[in-house]
Amino acid sequence: MSEVTNFDAIFEGAIEPGKEPVRLFREVYHGTITALSYAEILLNQAIRRYGPDQPVGYPDCAYFLPVIRCLSGEEVRKLGDLPPILNRERAACKEEWTFENARRCGRATWYAAEIIEAVRYLNHDKVKELPPHPWVGKTVAPYTGFIGDPVVRQYGIKMVDWTIPGEVVILGRARDPKALAKCVQNLMGKGFMLFLADEVIEQLMEENVKLGVDFIAYPLGNFTQVVHAANYALRAGMMFGGIKPGLTDAQRDYQRRRVLATIWYLGEHDMVKTAAAFGAIYVGFPVITDQPLTEDRTIKDWFISVEDYDKLVQTTIEVRGVKITAIDIDVPITIGPAFEGETIRKGDMHVEFGGQRTPAFEVVLMKEADEVEDGKIEVIGPDIDSVQPGGQMPLGVVVEVYGRKFQEDFEPVVERRIHYYTNYGEGLWHIGQRDICWYRISKEAFNKGFRLEHLGRILYAKTKAEFAAIVDRVQVKIYTDEQKVRELLEEAKKKYAARDARLKELEDEKVDVFYSCTLCQSFAPTHVCVVLPERTGLCGAVSWLDAKASYEINPHGCNQPIPKEGIIDEVKGRWQSSDEFIYNNSQRSIEHVNFYTIMEYPMTSCGCFECIVCLVPEANGFMIVNRGHGGMTPAGMTFSTMAGQIGGGAQIPGFGGISKAYIVSRKFLKADGGLARVVWMPKALKEELRPQLEERAEEEGLGRDFVDKIADETVGTSADEILPFLEEKGHPALTMEPLV
Numbered sequence: 001m002s003e004v005t006n007f008d009a010i011f012e013g014a015i016e017p018g019k020e021p022v023r024l025f026r027e028v029y030h031g032t033i034t035a036l037s038y039a040e041i042l043l044n045q046a047i048r049r050y051g052p053d054q055p056v057g058y059p060d061c062a063y064f065l066p067v068i069r070c071l072s073g074e075e076v077r078k079l080g081d082l083p084p085i086l087n088r089e090r091a092a093c094k095e096e097w098t099f100e101n102a103r104r105c106g107r108a109t110w111y112a113a114e115i116i117e118a119v120r121y122l123n124h125d126k127v128k129e130l131p132p133h134p135w136v137g138k139t140v141a142p143y144t145g146f147i148g149d150p151v152v153r154q155y156g157i158k159m160v161d162w163t164i165p166g167e168v169v170i171l172g173r174a175r176d177p178k179a180l181a182k183c184v185q186n187l188m189g190k191g192f193m194l195f196l197a198d199e200v201i202e203q204l205m206e207e208n209v210k211l212g213v214d215f216i217a218y219p220l221g222n223f224t225q226v227v228h229a230a231n232y233a234l235r236a237g238m239m240f241g242g243i244k245p246g247l248t249d250a251q252r253d254y255q256r257r258r259v260l261a262t263i264w265y266l267g268e269h270d271m272v273k274t275a276a277a278f279g280a281i282y283v284g285f286p287v288i289t290d291q292p293l294t295e296d297r298t299i300k301d302w303f304i305s306v307e308d309y310d311k312l313v314q315t316t317i318e319v320r321g322v323k324i325t326a327i328d329i330d331v332p333i334t335i336g337p338a339f340e341g342e343t344i345r346k347g348d349m350h351v352e353f354g355g356q357r358t359p360a361f362e363v364v365l366m367k368e369a370d371e372v373e374d375g376k377i378e379v380i381g382p383d384i385d386s387v388q389p390g391g392q393m394p395l396g397v398v399v400e401v402y403g404r405k406f407q408e409d410f411e412p413v414v415e416r417r418i419h420y421y422t423n424y425g426e427g428l429w430h431i432g433q434r435d436i437c438w439y440r441i442s443k444e445a446f447n448k449g450f451r452l453e454h455l456g457r458i459l460y461a462k463t464k465a466e467f468a469a470i471v472d473r474v475q476v477k478i479y480t481d482e483q484k485v486r487e488l489l490e491e492a493k494k495k496y497a498a499r500d501a502r503l504k505e506l507e508d509e510k511v512d513v514f515y516s517c518t519l520c521q522s523f524a525p526t527h528v529c530v531v532l533p534e535r536t537g538l539c540g541a542v543s544w545l546d547a548k549a550s551y552e553i554n555p556h557g558c559n560q561p562i563p564k565e566g567i568i569d570e571v572k573g574r575w576q577s578s579d580e581f582i583y584n585n586s587q588r589s590i591e592h593v594n595f596y597t598i599m600e601y602p603m604t605s606c607g608c609f610e611c612i613v614c615l616v617p618e619a620n621g622f623m624i625v626n627r628g629h630g631g632m633t634p635a636g637m638t639f640s641t642m643a644g645q646i647g648g649g650a651q652i653p654g655f656g657g658i659s660k661a662y663i664v665s666r667k668f669l670k671a672d673g674g675l676a677r678v679v680w681m682p683k684a685l686k687e688e689l690r691p692q693l694e695e696r697a698e699e700e701g702l703g704r705d706f707v708d709k710i711a712d713e714t715v716g717t718s719a720d721e722i723l724p725f726l727e728e729k730g731h732p733a734l735t736m737e738p739l740v
Contacts (some may be wrong), residue, residue, distance in 0.1 A: 008100065009248040010256065010284065014300050015099055024274070024297045030107040032276030032642055036090050036113035043082055046119045052080030052173060055120050059087050060148025060630055062644030063238060066231035067114040070238055071107065072245025078123075086205040098408040099299070106278025111181055113227035113276065121146065132480045142212060143201070143221040146228050149640035150627055151213060153647075155193070156538050156608040159236065159259075160522050162194050163337050164216070166322040169229045169280070173199035173267035175290060179309035180266070186313045188338035190219065190326045195220055196228035198273075200266060210361035210426070214341030228274060233259050233283075239607045240523020242648035256284030262316045263287040275305070286319050288312065302680040328460045332449040334426040344429040350446035352394035355431075355438030359485050362397040362437050364415040372402040374473035377456035381480030384452060389443055396479035396488050397437075397460055405469045405552060412499055413549045414467060422455065434496050437584060452478045469553040483514035487506045506533035506544060508667060512564050514578065515547030518585060519558040520606035526586045526649035527606040530562065532579060533570035533594060539610035540659035572597050572671045590651055592618075597671040598622075599739060607647035609657025611685070612639060613669070617740055618719035621733035622672070624663060629682040632717040664692035666699075672739065675700055676732045680722055680727040683712040702732065 015021070048527030056065070063069045065076045074085060089108040094101050117222075158164045168187055174180035181204055185196060194217040196204065201219040204211060213218045216731055220228050222701065232277045237243045237254045244250075265273065275289045281302050290312070291306040306315045313345070317324065317405075329335050349641050354360025357612070387393060415433070422430035427445025431438050441450060456476035463474050479485050517529040517537050529537050533544040542550075542559075550559040566576025582590050592601040598613060611626045616634050625639045632638060637645075646655045668674055675696055686693070690707055697706035707731040711722040726734055 002062045007256075007284075008103075011099060012300070012406075014302055019295065020097065020099070020304075021089060021299060022097045024299075024303070025102045026098070027269075027271045028102040028275045028278050029093060029095060029097075031094050031271030031273070032109045032112070033090075034088065035109045035272050035275060036093075039112040039381060040086060040113040042119045043079065047083075050079060050122065054079045056082070058118075058121055058148070060147045060150055061146070061640070061641050062149055062641040063231075065114050065236050066238075067110050067227060069245050070234035070251055071110075071246070071248050075245075076118070077161055079119075080502045081526050082118070082412040085702065086115060093163070094351070095519075099198050103280050104283045105275055106280070108232055109272070109275040109713070110279040110282075110461075112225060113224040113691045114231065117146070117227055119549060122150075140438070141175065142205070142219055143225075144213060144218045144228075145225060146208075146219055147213070147218060147232050148233065148630075149239075149643060150630065152232055152625065152674065153239060153432050153607055155216065155239070155641060156240055156523065156606070157541060158191075158337060159193075160240070160321055160520050160608070162323060163322055165190055165191050165231075165326075166262070166316075166320055167193045167233065168224065168262050168264060168265045168316060169195040169197070169285075170200050170266065171223075171226055171266055171273060171277075172195050172308075174203055175267060176309060177203040177207055179638045180204065181185075181209050183309055183312050184209050184217070185334055187316075188215065189334045189336040189338045190313075190324050191724050194218065194338075195232070197221065197226035197229070197363060198223050208695045210339070210342065211667065213230045214343060215338045216341070217338060219320065223273065229261075230279065230283075233261055237645050239521070239644070242524055242526065244606040246342075253285045257459050258621060260320045260322055261285045261565050262320055263266060264312065264316075265289040265291075267291075275695065288315060320463055320701070325465075327461055327465050329457055331425070331454040333428070333456055335424050335458060336426075337424055339428075340420065340423045342423070342426070342429060344440040344442045345429070346390070348442050348444070349429075349440045350389050350443045351387050351393055353390050353393055353439040353442050354436070354642040354655075355430065356436075358392050358394045359482065359489055360395040360397045360417050360437055361431065361435040361437070361485070361489045362409045362415065364399045364401060364409055364418075365381055365495070366406055367400045367402050367471070369402050372400050372473040372475050373461060374475065376475040377453050377460065378475075378477045379452045379456070380477060380484060381482075383480070384441060389446075392480045393480050394476075394485040395437075395439060396485040396492075397455075397459070397486070398477040398479070399463065400465060400475050400477070401463070401467075401471050402473040403467075405470045406472075407470075407549075407552070409502075409545055410467075410549045410552075411468060411495075413543075413546050417463065424462070425458055426457075428455070435493060448625070452480070462487060467553065470549070473494075503545075507574075508532050508534050509669075510581070511544070513608075514564060515544060515551060516560045516562055516581060516585065517542050517547060517558055518560075518703075521558075521609055524604075524606040524647065526589045527604045528585050528590065528593075529606065530582070530593070530595065530603065531559075532667070533664045535595060536659045536661045536665075538603075538606060538657045538659055540610040540661060543661075569594065572600065573667070574601070586649070590650075596667055597669060599653055599672055602651060602656045604649050604651045604655060605646045605655075605657030606649065607643065607657075609643075609647075610659045611657070611663065612642050612646065613656050613658050614642065615654035615739060616679055619723060619733060621677040621731070622669070622681035624658075624678060624685070626682060626685045628661065629713075631682075631713055634680050634711075634717060634719050634722055636718070660689065664696050666688060666696070668696075675706075675735055676702055677735065677739075678710055679726055679731060679733050680711045680715075684713055686710060686712055705739075706732075 427442035429440040547559040
């Protein structure tokens, strides 16, 4: 991405000539100098104690100190790298009362906060020996502190498709905690990502608002830890936008257009917090305060006052142009993606269904028009108020749909959405699918009045909203009568078996069209994902049938058909038509892609991939690491470091982003030797996929015991450590044709 020129033009007209808020700009300047001075004190103390060569950085981060790396490009590796940067930022802050200088001071304040946090992350036990100060933040639960790269990437898809429509950073202390809690619940219901710093965290906890990584509402910690909201947003620009380090205006332009963040600056102002707020304005984020502002402290569209808490959310939506796609559903709990990661432990649940504890299933069925009464919700059997807290019940969820454009192949596509729709409910928990589904409903949700009819309403409303182009009518039947559940379960199993047989027929050779997915181009402009029957999208969320359904729903959307024409290399999987499509839709930057190898012209990677596969030359094979694994790998890099190298639309031979499903596909790197080349993967991933891996290994003549020949972190995390194990087990990769 090239540098964007004259980004500061967006601020023109915000202040009328002769009406400059001099008092505000003076406050920003002095706040910045105070922050820089404090950073200098901590930095000098740390250098005296640890020495200038002491390594510095954040855990699970491939971007050094991200604010500095993104905005000015330096690779800060040790404490001694920081004094020149700090001095440069201080020199850039002029004692001038202009909007331009105030914004530049705001940037310097972000640098100061990053340096303070970097010192704090040197060694937690030793840093605690430094003189205490209210700015030095909290690290223990429930505070998150720095948020690692894996979490940023985890929510990439939801940021791309606007499931997360925007971000709100809340700083300070609310004058009305109950009103703030109401605002936050409103934001969560609309799908916003939240970052919280300072006293608002404790205020929201006292109001029993659910916070944490699982709720994409991050309680960062004390004041300076608000910089972790900044470095989260800037890393998203590098990860998904392909913005190179130091392209400051390109990064600011991206943040303004794509991240759609707003700062809520609540409670009494002080000069350092005000200076930090101007750091947000510097990158294009407006600031809203609940304090009254006189004319000499107001900047139109950038530093504004909204005293009425009931107007905070709407003002945020309007000032950033956020598009809200969430719909209101008549249920007694909040519905939104903020609750998708919520865990309901046994002690917190009112009732559970399935999970091998009771018979349970879920199924979507295509019906004729006269068989479906739109909006009808039926509960057949006792409701959840018939069991004591902690109880168990059987469950059958049957969603029946009619649509003039609906096809039987779309049934499993809609069915998989049951998982997401259920988890969007506050106090609802769902894992699995089909007849291995597992539901829990919390005591809190039950006490708010949630009943099974409300689950039906959620499924009805979300299905109608998301699939409006192909679904005309929806009715939901929820069964809890055990005899009926068992009877219908057998019918559902027949449906599942028929679908599986159909899916096995879906081979790359048996279709005449593949589908593109350019959903991630908002973040990775040169990335084109191509979805094949035997290769799902890198994110694991888009199968060939999903893409086919998406194209039927919206012929002008991100999933477009690519006819299989002009075979170039049948073994490596390359066609003239796919090369042309990818070239024309990757900003004419990617000329060739082979689908069945990562050694030559591999598919590009966005940043939302579930796993990374890469070459381990010493073992003549490949290692695979999944997003949730935070340790070192035989490639000499962690997942986060590799993701930073290959994401953003890069095409790097020997590396590739893939889905978990692709690992057990018949076409998994077929041109490179397939499954037999896998020499290492994390133990948790290996066990998760063990049944499918054993089946695939047997089909390929490797034997079911092949899985136990794959090394994991219990064997070693370097090539030297795993080679003796591979030799002892007789791993086939060691005797195969050399990859390089």
